[in-house]
Amino acid sequence: MRFSLKTLAFATALTLSGAALTACGEDNKTEAAAVSDDALQTKFVTVGTGGASGPYNIIGTSLTETYAKLFGVNAKTQTTGASVENLNLLAQKKLEMAFVMSDALSEAVAGTGNFTAKIDNVSQVASLYPNYVQIVASGKSGIKSIEDLKGKRVAVGAQGSGVEVATRALLEGFGITYADIKVDYLGYAEAADGLKSGKLDAAFLTSGIPNSSLMELEQGFDLQLVSVPTEQLKEVAKTKSFFIPMDIPANTYGNAQAVPTAAILNALVVRSDISDDDVYKLTKAFFENLDTLKNAHQAANDISVANAQNGLVAPLHAGAKRYYDEVAAAQTSAPAEAEAAANADAESSDK
Template identity: 30%
Template sequence: MRARAVASLWIVLLAGFALGGCGSVAQSAGPQVIAGGASTGIYYAYSSGLAEQMRAAGFDIVAEETGGSVDNLLRVGRGEAMLGFAQADTAADAVAGVGAFKNPLPINAVARVYDEYVQLVVPATSKATQVSDLVGLRVSVGETNSGVMVIADRVLSAAGVAEDSYERREFGLHGSVAALEQGQIDAFFWVGGVPTPGIEVLSQTTPLRMIPIGPETVERMDLGRSSVYRVSDLPLGAYNTSGSVETMMVPNYLVTSSKVPKELVYEATKVLFESSARVSNTVPAVALLDRRQAIFTSPVPLHPGAQKYYVRSRDGS
C-alpha cells in the first residue's frame, strides 16, 4: 500500500516540479539517481542498498558509480541526481562556492550518515613512516572531482609536502589498489569507512601499513573550515595491520538539492532510517546511522523534507 502511494506521489510531484522549471531532476527520462562513488567503495555499496529499499517503497531510482564527493555534489547541484553522498568538507565548499566549485550550489543535507577515516596506504615494507616521507615517492591522491583529492591535497600541503616534490598520480580507489599491488605507485590516499572493501581485498594479498596523520596536520587543515576535521584512531586490526594508527575523520552526508520537493525528501529520509537495519547486513557502515546525530550537518542546511521527518520521528507521529 505504501509503495503505491509513494509511486503516485513521485509522479505527481515530479510532474509539477518539471512544469515549474525548477531543474532537470524532474525532467530526465527514466529512473532518478543516487550518486554513489567507486564500485569498490562504501559510497556505492550504500547507495545501491538504499536504492533497492527505495524502489521497494515505490521510488523509481537507481544507484550510479561516480568519481566521488565533488562529482556527486555537481550532479546533485545540476539536477542530474536526486541524492548523493559527499564528505562534509566538500559539501561545505559546494554551499559556499569555493574550492572545486566556481559558484555556490543549491545543496541541502538529508542526514549525517557516518564518519569517514582518511586512509594513507603504503605497503608494509615501505620506508615511509610519516606524511613528509612521501617526498620523492609515487602517490595517488584520488580521482579528479573526488573528495579524496580535496583532502589529499590539504593533508600534503598541511604537512609541508609541495606538489612538485612527489610523483603525483590521480587514480580512483580501484586504480590505486591495482597500482599499489603491481608496484606502480608507493602510496595512495583514500577517504571512507573501515573496512573499505577494495582495500580489504588488497590486504589479503599485499601486507599493508597506514601512515599516521597527526593532530598538528589536522589543526592546520581545519583552520577556516568549520571544524569538520577531527583526530581519531583507525580501528584496531583494520586490514590486518597491527597497533594503533592516528589519523583524521570527516563526517559524511547524504545530500540533495534544495529544489527537490519537500514530500519526496521526507519519504526518502523515512526509507533511509527504516531500512538501515536491512542495508547494514551487507554494508556495515550503515549501522552507524544515528537519528540523534544525523541532524548535525552544519554548515550545510537540512532540507525541509528531512527536517519534517526528524520532527515527526521525535514526536512519534
C-alpha cells in the same frame, strides 16, 4: 400503486447491489488514497555514488532497491567520480540525491576550491558515517607518517572526487603541496593495483572502513597504514574544520595497533527543489531501513538519527527537518505516556 412480491424483490436486490457497489467504491477510494500517500511526486530517484567497490556505491545500491520497492519509482544508483562530480550533476538536475564528503560539500556551497560558483540547489538530508583518511604504503617503503610522503609517487584519489579534495587539503595542512610529490589521480581499485605492482609508493583511499580494495590488497601484500599525527591535525582543523581526529581501529587491515588519522563526515544530499513531502518520505525510508543498509556495508553501522544533524555543512532540507522533528516529538511524548500509563495502573490497583 400496488407492487408484486416479484417487483419488490427486484427493487430490494437493486438497493443492496447499489449499496455494495458504493461500499466497494469507498474501499477503492481508500486504497487509492493509501497508494497516493505512499507515492512520490518525482518519478525518478537517481542517487550519485562513487567507485563500484566503495561504500557509497554499495550502500547506495541497497538504498535505491529499497526506494524502488517502497515507492514504485525508477530508483537507481549512478557510478561516478564521487563527491565533486555528484554535486555538479545535482546542480545540472541529473541526480535527485547523492552521497558526498563534507569537505567537497563545504566548497560547493561556498563556491570555492573545485567550484567556480556556489551551488545553491543542494540541501542536506543527513550527516552520515565518518570517512577515514587511509594512507597506505608497503612495509618496506619506510613511509610511517604523512610527513614521509615528500618526493614519493602517491595516488591522491580520482580527479574530481572528495578523496582528492581531502588529500590536497590534508597535505597542505602539513606543509606539503602537489609539487612536493609525484601525483597519480587514481580511484580505490587502481590505487590498490598500483601499490601491489610497485608503481606507487603510497596511496590515499578515503572511505568508510573497511575499504574492500584494501581488504583485497592486504592478502599477500605487506600493507603499512601511514599515521596522521593527532596534535598536528588538531592545528590543521582550526582552519579546515571538516577534519576530525580519529583512529583506524586495530586489526582493521592486520594492523596490531590503532593508527591515528583524519576523518571527514559523509553527507546525504538532495536537490533543494524536490518537494518537502518527497524528501520527508525519502528521509523516513532511509532511517527506517537502516538495518538493510548495515547488512550491505558495515560503514552504515555509524549512521543514526541521533547524529544525523551533527556537523551539517549545507542547509537542512525542510522535508528532512520535518522527519527529525517528528522523531523528536515522539521521543518526548513517550516518557510522558509511559508515566501516565503507570499512574493509571497504580490507581487501578488501589481500587
